Amino acid sequence: MFFIFFLLIFCSNPNPSKETPIYLETYTVEPYLKFKLGPQVFSNLNSLVPFKHKDLDLYESGKLIGTKTQGSIVIAHEFESLEPISLRFKTINNIHYPIDSSSFLLLSAAHQLEKIIARFQTIIISSDFNPQNFLNWIRPLKVIYDSRIEFRDPHFVSETYIQSNAAYLGGQKSMLLYKPTANESVPLSANAQVLAHEFFHGIFEYSFFDQKFDENGLLENSDAIHGINEGLADFFSYLITGEPNILGKSFSLNYYQKWRNFSSLAFKFADIASSVCPTGFYCYGTLLAHSLWASLKNSSLETKANKFTIFFSKLFSIKDQFKDFLVGDLQGQFQKIWSLLMPTLPADFSHDLCPYLADDFNVSLPCQ
Numbered sequence: 001m002f003f004i005f006f007l008l009i010f011c012s013n014p015n016p017s018k019e020t021p022i023y024l025e026t027y028t029v030e031p032y033l034k035f036k037l038g039p040q041v042f043s044n045l046n047s048l049v050p051f052k053h054k055d056l057d058l059y060e061s062g063k064l065i066g067t068k069t070q071g072s073i074v075i076a077h078e079f080e081s082l083e084p085i086s087l088r089f090k091t092i093n094n095i096h097y098p099i100d101s102s103s104f105l106l107l108s109a110a111h112q113l114e115k116i117i118a119r120f121q122t123i124i125i126s127s128d129f130n131p132q133n134f135l136n137w138i139r140p141l142k143v144i145y146d147s148r149i150e151f152r153d154p155h156f157v158s159e160t161y162i163q164s165n166a167a168y169l170g171g172q173k174s175m176l177l178y179k180p181t182a183n184e185s186v187p188l189s190a191n192a193q194v195l196a197h198e199f200f201h202g203i204f205e206y207s208f209f210d211q212k213f214d215e216n217g218l219l220e221n222s223d224a225i226h227g228i229n230e231g232l233a234d235f236f237s238y239l240i241t242g243e244p245n246i247l248g249k250s251f252s253l254n255y256y257q258k259w260r261n262f263s264s265l266a267f268k269f270a271d272i273a274s275s276v277c278p279t280g281f282y283c284y285g286t287l288l289a290h291s292l293w294a295s296l297k298n299s300s301l302e303t304k305a306n307k308f309t310i311f312f313s314k315l316f317s318i319k320d321q322f323k324d325f326l327v328g329d330l331q332g333q334f335q336k337i338w339s340l341l342m343p344t345l346p347a348d349f350s351h352d353l354c355p356y357l358a359d360d361f362n363v364s365l366p367c368q
């Protein structure tokens, strides 16, 4: 009797020591983008109940009072009744099986984020950007599942965000995740491509917006900057997962996914805002991601990551020079931004990238 009792305690212990890591059945990302169910080891999870993780805090439900949205970036200052997740799982042979959808999706997301953060620390390193400083800033990243958003401005519709499934919460070091819709072959909220993209919005906020998204800021309200933010986030996701079509795995038949595939452009600059690419500043982002991809596609992953880090670091370092140019038509704005940026890049990188930017954005640049 005692033996059985102790055996049960041991088998269901959700907070084991180092020798007995925490195994959870979730979606896997290894090898990347092979979405399979299986027991995963969580490397940085110190305790499952209550959930204690080196980099992440998990929450569910609650309500956010939002003020505005920009694509997958939501701005909200007030939270109501946000609760730390109460995980529900059963345990068989030391493996914990989530038994409801919120536990399953949030733990799957946590597992992907753990992998993304580990890879981020090994690939995004340059003298201009120290990943540790960023991680120290964003820790703990809040991951919030299925929270209602109420917008005070009726112009914004909460339903849109519940359908978009994943968003970065500007100014709050938080990520919002939602239930999958019927059309998702891989839930967006558990898709490493999408999570890596949202994670990059944190890097962008940290670097470009001086660690705090200012909802009235000039940069924060510029469509050119939104486009750059989205394009860099897609390229970052590609560095992490190796996949240049960020929505391709989740929506094999969704018509949005073809405009996000930056390895094969389905539109030209002149088509943006027309029915050929109607997704606004995301289209500029796809053009930027394409230029980076095309100029670096024959390079090693290390070179790609290194040049990508140089690209965004240099762009951040000259933002005060182009802040005043963020008016007028967007083609003219991009011409000024890229013209200022090109001479700051290493000559070989600028030489390879400049013709693609000029072509994709249909501008004339001082390419060497």
Ligand SMILES: [Zn+2]
Residues within 6 Å of the ligand: 071, 072, 073, 197, 198, 201, 230, 233
């Ligand atoms: Zn985004």
